[in-house]
Structures are given as structure tokens and as C-alpha cells.
Amino acid sequence: MRRPIRPLVPALLAAGALLTGCGGPEPLPEVTPGARPTAEVSAAKPVAAASLGGPGTACALPVSFSLAKAWEPEAVEDPEDPDFAELTRQGPATVRCEVDAKPAGHVGFLRVWTAGKGPARTALEGFVKAEKGSSGASYRETTAGALPAVEVTYTVRSALLDEDKEERAFAVAVPEGVVVVHLAGMDTGEHRAMLPAYELARTTLKLS
Template sequence: MEDTEDTGVAAKAGTVGAPGSPCPMPVTFDLAVDWKPDPVENDPDDEFATLFGQGPVSLVCEIDAKPAGNIAFLRVWVGADAGADTRKALEAFVADGAKDRKDEAYRETKAGKFAATEVTYLNTNEFLDEPKKERAFAVSTPKGVVIVDLGGFDSEEHEQMLPVYELARKSLRTS
């Protein structure tokens, strides 16, 4: 993964989110080198539909780092109503996705030109060998709340992928 030393943001290699991209979404952001977006198709009537929802949002795109040599991904979730409170949406997202967590910290920030809420926490569920760092941000768009979260194999991988997450957060714009 290439990284620009002065900003802690990964080098741009493309975009995702605009109409015609692999994952059309309410937002567009820059992608890091070799990260591959894949749309997630979810039929709400399917017996496995609940696997694609977390809190008030549904998974619409998974951006895979395996082609870049890492076991990590950015996931993009969309849902809730336009204008919904991003902190409340993010709190519900975290509560549904990490039943056992600690050191949960929320802060108001920016994602591109959007006002955003960001959360960091340690996922501590029984299936993990050790607590794992997690991070996500939420923005409200005219088409609903969008949550972007960074997933990785463990906390070390999470730290290595932060420049990719920062690239997405800082380059976020309306599609």
C-alpha cells in the first residue's frame, strides 16, 4: 500500500460510488491502490437478509484489500432516513455489530465536506483471541445515512489500513 508521508492518507488509485461505478451509492470517495469494490446485493425477502443489515443500515459495498496483500476491507452501509441523527445511527450500528465492546468513543468530525460522526472502540467478543480495534464514520445524505467502517483481521491490520480509511473519509463527496 502506497502512503503519502505528510498526511497519513493512502495514495489514490480510483473512485467508487458514482453512477456506473462497481458500487453506485449516495456518496463517492477515492480508493487506494489495488483495493477492489464489490457491490453487495441483498434481497430483503431472502432468508439471509438479516446478515446484510446492522442497526439501521444495510451493506451495499465491500471494498476488499486482499488484492493489495492485506486481510481487510472497507464496508459501506446505507439506510436510515435522510436527515437522521448520525450519532444515533452509528450507536445502533455499533451496538448491533459488536455486542461486547469497550473504550467506545464518539466524536464529531468531517468526512469530505460533510458533517460526520466517528466512532472508535475495541470489539471484545468471545470469538476473538484478543480485543480488536474498530472504526467507522457516518454522514447524512439526501438519500439516507451512510456508514463507512474499516474491518481487519486484528488490531495490527486495522492500524496498517488506517491510511486507506482516511483516504475514503477525507475524499468523501456526493455522488
């Protein structure tokens, strides 16, 4: 049975998706790394192929948003299990859903986390500080759909690659608590190539 693993490293990615689920690992298609755009956000606009978070979708979440074409979501099995807290918790947040970009040709994931009630920025700051090797966090007020949100950009030191890589997340406060949507890629190039899918999620977010 597979368990969600927060660090994003090539060896683990090659082994299969990092989500929990029933059954053994399945064979994976060949992965072609995404383009390496020089701009911070790629100009390409992804095709919205499905919705995530609402009734009947792969993950039951307090919010819903559109997924880019070929991105595959899967709910995290039993995220409250204390035996796997090191893998399923980051600061105040618990991972609920993981969306794999591999079928879309990228090496990375969009993950949805939830935290208790409180200010979105407080939860997001705790989330970033809990990520090993994080630095240079820059926060800004923004929106997620029609909801007020806080977004952060920062870097994480990859011991495996011996380089810093960019990461990004946004948080919204909803009646059930705080929702954090986090984008992580194998390296900065993959991260930037996946930003359009992240922006699609942010701009289409709404309460479930």
C-alpha cells in the same frame, strides 16, 4: 453463490472474498499481512487509484470517495433479502458495498452501509451497539470531505483470537438517509495498517 459475512475471521478470509457475486469462489493470491505500526495512524499515504460510488463504478451509492490502490470493491447482491438479514443488516444499517484489502496485502475490508433518514450519530450508535462484542465506543464530531460527520472508535471481542481488536467507522447524513463507512481487520495490527486507506475515503467523500 457467496454472501457477505460480517465477522472477519482467518478461516473465512482464506476461503475467499466475503461479497455476494455470481459464480464460484476464485483462487486467491497469497496474502501478506500488513505492517504493525505502533502509532494509531500509519504515516504512509495511500495512492488514490479509483473512485467508488458514482455512475459507472462498482457500487451505486449516495456518496462517492477515492479508493486506495489495489483495494477491490464489489456491490452486495440483494442486501434487502430477508433470508440473509443476519448477514446484511447491523442495527439500522444495510450493507451495500464491500471493498477487499487483500489485493493490497492486508486482511480486512472497508464496508459501506446505508440507514434511513435521521441523525448520523443515532444511526452510528445503533450500528455499533448491534455489533456483537463491541465496547468502549468513543464518538467525535468530524468531517467527511466537506460534509459534517460523526466518527467512532471502539473495540470488538474476537472469540476466535481471544482478544479485543480495534474498529472504526464514520457516518454522514445525506438526502437519501445516513451512510456509514466501516473499517474492520482481522486484528488491531491489520486495522491500524489500513487506516490510511480509511482516511483517504473519509477525506475525499462527497455526494454522488
